[in-house]
Structures are given as structure tokens and as C-alpha cells.
Amino acid sequence: MLDFFTIFSKGGLVLWCFQGVRGPAAACTAPVNALIRSVLLQERGGNNSFNHEALTLKYKLDNQFELVFVVGFQKILTLTYVDKLIDDVHKEFRDKYRNEFQQKGTLGLLNGTFDFKEDFLHLLREAEESSKIRAPTAMKTFEQSVKSQKTVKSMIETRGEKPKEKAKNKKNKGSKKEASGTEAATVPSKAASATKQNPPVATGDREELTKEEILQKNREEFFRKRLKGGEKSNKSPKPETQKEKGKKPRVWELGNSNAKVLDYSSSTTNGNTDTCPTEEYDPYVALGDRDREPGRLYDLEYESDEEEPEEEKVIQNPSQPRAKKGGLGGMFGMLKGLVGSKSLTREDMDSVLEKMKDHLIAKNVAADIAVQLCESVAKKLEGKVMGTFTTVTSTVKQALQESLVQILQPQRRVDMLRDIMDAQRHRRPYVVTFCGVNGVGKSTNLAKISFWLIENGFSVLIAACDTFRAGAVEQLRTHTHRLNALHPPESHGGRTMVQLYEKGYGKDAAGIAMEAILYARNQGFDVVLVDTAGRMQDNAPLMTALAKLIAVNTPDLVLFVGEALVGNEAVDQLVKFNKALADHSMAQTPRLIDGIVLTKFDTIDDKVGAAISMTYITSKPIVFVGTGQTYCDLRSLNAKAVVTALMKA
């Protein structure tokens, strides 16, 4: 049933491989490589299964001996024994070849022969059998069922007897309900008393009174229901007798009376001015604050501070007993860590990881991503042997730092100038599109990037495809004038380095972009920078319009502009933008976001978590960082500096 099972070292050597259903050996390397690249290297190791084409891959890491166990089977099958199988194989393999791993290191791996087939087949058979042990429950035969034991007589319904049965049932139900009601009443009282130990006694009395009231109310309701049951049984013979006499016109109780009878308002209140008793209206109470100045608008006051101490109290109580227990154990653990080699367990890492997660969230990393990152680091470190004089905290911090640097390293080449030179050689303009939500700095950073390109000797055409926002075209025109003043045509051999292509407001953005690209090709511009309107990720028609612009014009680079101030929103924005681009594209491989421009970086001092959130979600590099509003405020990302700022306490 399994397609394959491989065991390989983290350094890349395949130690043992089992071909199940599949034929050639090479077929297991491609999915495993995909697993490594997309899961392990991108720090998405929290979830231990991965889907690649038609296969599902499940994996387990052994961090002590640096091994990886991967099993692959068809996605449509749901095999329940796989997790257990991996664990068993892991234990067997590790115990059997412990010597090779510990003593000889890499050479041991290279020279050792890992003849594991029989053990593996044995374990596989055990696992398969254990999943089959529970035989499906056989259906009961008719003779065994309850229905066959009922007599035909008991099932005949007669008019007179039926209500008696009903009443009986109701009585039973009522008694059951009472029993369950009292149970239910006692359970909430117990729970309430358990959680409310701390607040003062006065409030406790008040609450108990209300509980008693509730109990009383419930009891009244039950009695009422039982009486109703009895009433119904009395009522049912009545309509039968009435029907026998013949049809009589139905008389509604209030039917023929006129509106006067139906008017319940007292005759004194309507239309009289002094019906509202003056004692009830207290102007001080109605107007609120006595010291209020007339006409002044006051600020919002918030009362969040009152709620916090209670939460802290509740949280502290359960944590105190834990801390006491941990004290002694912690001392011994520290000594053990100092003296010998201690392997990391989940419990050791949990508290440190919690702190690190909170630290990351405080640094503006999106909450889900901080959780996933910590999970992935935990998986990478579980079972690892710590060296002497290293604490759990330092190991976890080190591992987290490495994985953060790993995430920020670009997965593809980030060199725009090189690609522009390529496009120059092919005599076509290099098209860059800027997209993002409202107010993130698209037009400002577009101007900065065009300044940088002009400095490097490339001529730029700016396409004003923001046909919605008031002043968008004028803004770009002002930038064009300024840039031309800074780099006049005389100093570049007579060619204007920047030009604006605009068609005013209200037109179709995709059409303008297409015309701009054609114009650039005819006039020999090197780069076309397309500025689009800001749009919210939830706005479906606008997202469709953007996707259409990108699908029709196939730009060389699609840059998502995001501000560094954004927190959890970044995840939502990027996911929805990518989804929209993928959904509305006709091509086989849709054009997604190729790079990120992180703007307003000067406004955050060291809360640089947005960089992590954005690169983690898209796995695309941060191409530029905007650090101000002048033309020189354009930087590239330095992964180490960002991670240092992030890990700083």
C-alpha cells in the first residue's frame, strides 16, 4: 500500500530506501526533494504531512542523529497506521544502528550498510494487521432487534387510549427532566463555586440568590408543563364532541368588537402634556456629567485597565503550583545540563517557545506565523543533544535566529538591473507593476525607484493606471517634472529619461497599461513602471480588475507594496491578492506576486516583524525597502540586521 519509504541523513545521503508499489528508484527522489524544499527549508514544519501531485508524504525528523524518515503513499488512500509505523521504524532503526551514528559520524554513514529490509517488512506487517484487527461490527439480525418483539396489538392506535399513553410519556419525561434538571442545577452550582473563589463574599451572596431564583423558575416551568399535559388530555375529547353536533360558526373572542375595546391606552395619557410625572425626570441624571461644558466634544474614555487585573489573578493561580513543582526539577535539570549531554524534550522547550512567540508577536510578527514558526523550531530541536554549558534558552534562540535568517534569504535572484539589461538586449521594455492596498506608498516608491533607475542610465516611462484617486495623475506629473529637472536630457545624450503616459481619469487601467507598453517599445524606453490604484483585498470587482491588468499585460515583475506598520493584516492582504491573481488568470502557471516592497520602514524602530510575515506567506523576496519620502530613501534588505533587530530584547 505504501509507495515508498526512505531514510536519509540531513546531509543528503540516502541510507535506506524501500520501493513499495512504485517501480523505478528515481521516482522517490523528486517528491522527497519537493518536500524538503517546500516544508523543511521554508520553516513550515509544524504539520507533518505534505501533498505533492498524487502522493501524500509524511515525515519525521530525528534531531539527535540528524536523520529524516519519509513515507509516501497515494493521496486518495487513508492509511491509519502510517504515523505509528514511522514511530516504530524510527525507534528500530535508531537502536539497531546506534553505533554507526555515535562513533563514526559521517564516515560511519558512508561506509555502513543498512540492511533494514526484513525489520521494516516485519513492522509493516504488524502495523497493517493492527489496523485490521477491529472487524466491522456485524449487523443485527431481525430476530435480535427490538422491533420484532413488539406485538401487533401494542402498535394499534385507538383514539381513547392514545392520550393516556401520551400523558404517561409526558409524566416519564417530566420525571426524567426533573432528575436531569436537578443534576443540571447542581453541576453549574459546583462549577460556579469552583471558579469564583476569589471575589468577595458580598457578590457571592448575590449570585447564590439568583441561582436559587433560577432553580425556582425551572421547577415552576416543569410543573406547568406537567399540568399542560393533563390539560391536553382533557381538551382532546372536547373537540370530538363538538364536531358531532354540526358545524357552528367560529367566534373569535375579540372579533366583532370595535377598535374601542381594543384600545388599551388609558384615556388620560393621550394628548396630555402633564402625563409624564415630573419626579421621574431628573435633569442631572439625564444629562450625565454635571461639570460638562456646553458644546464641547469630549474624547473617548477607555476602561480596559479594570479588566486586566482579574485576568492576571486567574492565570496566576494555576501557574503557581506549576512553578513550585518546576523549581526543584529545574535545579536538577540545570545540573544535568551542565555536566552531561541532555537531549531536549518538548516540555523543556515549551516555556521558552511561549516566551519567544510572545516576543515575536510584540515585534509585530503576525500571530499565526509566530505560532507556526515556533512549532517548526520545536520540531527541528526535539531530541537534539545539547552541548555542555548551553542552556535550553540559548539553543532555542539560536535555532530561531537561524530559521529567521533562512526565511529572509531570497529564494530567487534579486537583481533588477541585470534583468533590465537582458530585456534591453531583446529590444523590449521591462515592465514592473505596483499593486497594494490604499495608502501604502505605491506612487512615492515608484518615484524613488525611477530615480534609482535613471541614476543607472535607464530611461523610464511611468504609466498612470490609477484612474480613480483624485490627484493621482498630477502627483506622477509632479514627480516626472522633478526627476527631469534633476537629470536633464542634456546630461544623458539628449534623451528624456522620464516620461509620463496618462489618459486622465475614469478610463480602463488595463487598456492604458497596454498602450503604455506599446508606446515604450516604439520609443525605445528601457523600463515601464505601472502605477495602479490602491484597493482593499476584500473588494472583489477591484481585485478582478487588477488580475485582468496583470493577466493581459504579463509584466516582468509584479511588486506588492506593503507598509511595515501592518500587523496581522499583512497575511490577509497577501493571501487574498495572490488568490485573486491566481483565480482570474487564464494561463497554466498564473502570474503571482514576484516581490515585495516594504515601505515606511523609518516609522518602526525595531518592530520589524512585518518583513517576516510577508516573506513567510509568499516565500518571495523583499526587493526594496522604503525608508522615507525623498528620492534617496531606497534601500535593499539586509537579512542579518533585520533578524538582530527582531531578536533584540
Add this chain to the structure above:
Amino acid sequence: MAPEGYQRSGLQPYLDSLRQVPNATLLSVLLALLAVALTLLVWKLIQGRKSSQRTVLLVGLCDSGKTLLFVRLLTGTYRNTQTSITDSSAVYRVSNDKGSSVTLVDLPGHESLRLQFLERFKATARAIVFVVDSVAFQREVKDVAEFLYQVLTDCTVLKNTLPLLIACNKQDITMAKSAKLIQQQLEKELNTLRVTRSAAPSTLDGSTSSGTAQLGKKGKEFDFSQLPMKVELVECSARGSKAEEGSADIEDLEKWLARIA
């Protein structure tokens, strides 16, 4: 006056007792300490000389054949490999008259890991072997050149002028490019990269991305001979013509390693 007198009287008995201790024991204690300190110093020097700069790094892009080359050099056999996530190192006996040994270190080639591991191991490096996939070279030339540029402009590499060998791997496949062609293409690509990388926007903390290194001579077309370190190219095939049965075609590589060690 009085306190001084007291002090002197307090110290006097101690000084007298010290003087009374026989000189022999004092001398021997001092000598022992000196000996220990000397041995520690000598030991540290020897250790330092031994461990520093005895490693040869195998770097390159993903799927260029570094791990298989590593296996072939060490054992001569063929093993299946996967993408490496971490480094592997082992001691390799060079086949020359001296019989010296170097530590071979195989670094992962994946984009997110390569620079991190290079940082970690470059301090102890003695030489670098840059493995290139000769078959996919035409497609990957820009990525190969970028990584090579990063290796060549690294400050530690420049400071220690580590010799560099570009091993054009996968020569057993018919479509593989020759070393000469690869050299020409790389030189052309690095020529352009010099300009574009130095023009890239500076990083957040003010430093430029490639340090202050200028590759080769300004004004002239880039050539590997313009570099301060020795750069050579060899052709090799880690898989060999018969894959699992036969041996690898790595004699040139072994000869170079013998020269370096």
C-alpha cells in the same frame, strides 16, 4: 602614627613567616606554574595551526552534485542522494607523497542556507571547490554567476586569498558544456554583475551589499586571472560513465586537492 605602627606590627609576623618558608618550595611552585603555562601555550599554538585552515569547502548550486562528489572522494562508491539540509564533514586522505589529510566539508546549496553555512565555515577554509552543473549551466548561468560573485567578493576569502577550483560536474552526459565555454560565459556574466551589484541600493545599515570589493580591474573586461587568488577549472563527473558499478571520473579534482594540501 599610631595606626601605621599597628599595621606594621600586624604585617610583620606574616612577612617574617614568609621569609622563613624555605626558598626551595617557593621556587618549585613557581617553576611548576611556569611549566604549565608554557605547555598550555605550546599546545594551543599547535592546535590552532592544526585546526585552522585545514578544510576544503564544497559549494555550488542545488543539484550540482556536491554530495555525490563528497561520497566519491571519500569512499569511491556511488550512493543515492537527496537535497542536503545541513553540512557534512569528514577527513580525506590526499593521495600524495606526504600523505597529508584535509577535512572535506559539503555545504548545502539551497538558496536559503548557502550563505549561512558559508559564513560559518569560511574562517577555517583552506580552499574552495565550486561545483557547477555543466548540463543545466546555460539555464542557470545567472544564478551560478551570482553565487560565484558572492563567494569571490567575500571579505574572508579575499583576505586569505583562498584558491578556488571550479569543477564542471556531470560531464558524463552528452549535452554537458566544456570547461572552456563555462569559463568564457562566467567571465562575461561576472563582468556585467560587477556593475549591477555595485549599483544596487545600499542596505539598511548603510553598508553596500558586496562590501568594498571591486572584482578585477576597472576598465578592462573581467578575467579570472585578474583576481588575487588562484582560480582553475577542471572537468569531472561524479557519477562516472557507469553510475553505480564504475568509478567516478574525478582524477583532475584529486590532483588539485593533492597540490593544495
